[in-house]
Amino acid sequence: MRCIDLFAGAGGLSEGFKRAGFEVLAHVEMDPFAALTLKTREAYYYLKENNMLDIYRSYLLGNITRDNLYASIPENVLQKIICECISDETIESIFNYIDNLLVQSDENEVDVLIGGPPCQAYSTAGRGRLPDKMKKDERNYLYLQYIKFLERYQPKMFVFENVVGIFSAQGGKVLVDMKEKIDGAGYKIDVQVINASNVGVLQNRKRVIIRGVRKDITINTSDICFSDDQEQFRLRELWSDLPKLQAGESINGEVYTSLPNACCQLLNLRDTHCDILTWHTARPHNEQDLKIYKLCVETWNKEHKKLKYNELPDELKSHKNHETYLDRFNVLDYDGVAHTLVAHIAKDGHYYIHPDIDQNRSISVREAARIQSFPDNYFFEGSRTAAFTQIGNAVPPKLAEFIGNDILEKLERR
Template identity: 70%
Template sequence: MQCIDLFAGAGGLSEGFKRAGFNILAHIEMNPSAALTLKTREAYYYLREHHQLYKYKKYLLGEIDRETLYSFIPNKILDKVICECISDNTIEDIFNKINNLLKNADNNQVDLIIGGPPCQAYSTAGRGRLPDKMKNDARNYLYIQYIKFLEKYRPKMFIFENVLGIFSAQNGKILEDINYRIDRLGYTMDVSIVDASDIGVLQKRKRVIIRGIRKDLNLNMIELNFQSKRKNFVLKDLWEDLPLLNAGESKNGKVYIKKPNKCIKSLHLREFGWDILTWHNSRPNNEQDLKIYKICVQTWNDKRKKLKYNELPLELRTHKNCKTYLDRFNVLDYEGIAHTMVAHIAKDGHYYIHPDLKQNRSISVREAARIQSFPDNYYFENSRTAAFTQIGNAVPPILAEFIANNIKEILERRQF
């Protein structure tokens, strides 16, 4: 079965659907760094399939550059990544590129479309920060572009992923309009709320999943079964094999300090024989931040209490506002799971302070990636800031795989 991933980001949805056996015909993504990450992931899969994974490892170890890595990969594989912003001005060009990919595919039809428009315009936090509550944000209407792909390719099903704020966006009018347009196209849709932690991701992450089926297929939805698959793993288990870091430090290469434990194995973070750690890089912090981190971690360890900004010593406060946004600093719980990973981690790590007092820093890129359930062989391209942004915006691959298996079960009930 063949699918297109719209607004693909770093490829969390694609990764999950690929694991479930879907072929990703095309990834559409406007961000150049995320698009390179998608190409590098396609390179990984191609080289693994052709028993040449040593070439990918050479790239991760810095023995060859990206251009050399891509030279090993056929253009038809790299061309699956279409780096364009989806708009009225570009959509026909994107359609043409997809059509060319379809000509060379074993299956010349699109069975499934997946993706979710950027969520900032629907986010309640985003609306709260801006005076016009993002009513004039063009991203509010990217769902219309998504629906144009449904109209063009008539897939059997679709998946539309987004934040809970889509329910209240423009007082519910956005979701109403999606439902109206979908119905007119001949699809029925089902709306579910999922929490990634219910299916094993070590993070509280609630999302809206809209599943759609073409009416003429006479297929019924199979309920998304949210019975907990978590095995009482905690963040301490998730990071057990990673070397200790100081703020501003990096430890990459063949530097794992332990073999993978049950948690790491069950989440498929280190496949058998994988020995190269990448992006275990932590951002540098100034002395004031490190003093604040230390106090926050000590308070959490001693009292299981999160320190509010107005409870910091006066000499460590840099803002006069001590009435709002008091939870500027947040320590992750070694003995629990993480709160929601968001793209703001690219700006600072104050909301993701490492719980180990000896390390006294915010979490590394790889630690964040593991919270999102990305495997260690997943490489994020370009800068640390770009990597954090991609991770914060992503759909956890384990959540994507869970949804993909549900879609697969629905479609396999009928022979096409």
């Protein structure tokens, strides 16, 4: 089964669909760093399939450059990544590029289209902060570009992922128009809100999943069913094998503190063939933030209560508007799952404070990636800020794999 991934980001959706057994014909992503991440992941899969993972290991350990890595990969593998913004001006050239990829691979059919346009314009938080700007945001209409791909390639099924705020975007008009145009393109759909924690991701992350089936195909698109006996781990178990860090530190390499536990095994976080820790990097913090973090963790540990901004000592308050910043700081629950991880973590770590008071910092890039269910050998290209952004915007691969398995089962049964 073949799929195309639109607005691919760092590749959370395509990673899950690959695990489910799909071949990704093309990834379309406008961000240069995310596009490089996609190339590096394609390199990983090629080297793994050809028993050449020693090259990838050398890259993760810093012994070879990215150019050296890519030089060992056939050009047709790296050509799957199209670093381009999808717009009226570029869409025909993207179509032509994908058509050439289909010809080169002797394929003439796309089975599934997957993707999730940038969600900031639909986010209720974004609309609250910048209501007028969000109304005029061009990202409101990227679903129209998605539908053009449906019309062009006529896949058997599609998956469209987005935030729950899409229900109320522009007073509900966005979703109504989307449904009408998808129907006009020849697809019937079902819309479901799914929490990633229901499939084992250690995060309360609710997302809208729209699945569509071409009208000439008989497939039951009833709601996805979840297992009642899903084992739920805790953040304490998710991070138990990671070395301790202080603010500003970075520890990477073959440095795990223990063998993979049941949580790591279930989420496929560590690979026996390439068991190397990457991006276990914590951002530096100033003295004021470190004092606040310590107070927040102490309060959480003693009272299991979030310390609100207006409860801080006056000398630690730097904003005059105390009401707006009430929920500025948040400690993650060691004995539970994380709250929703968003791209704002790239700006600061205040909402994602590590619960271990001895480490006194916000979470590392790798800890964030594990919350999203990315394996440790998934390397994010670019700076620390770029890595955090890619992770916060991603679809958890574990959730994508669950959806991919459901779709594959439906298509194979047909």
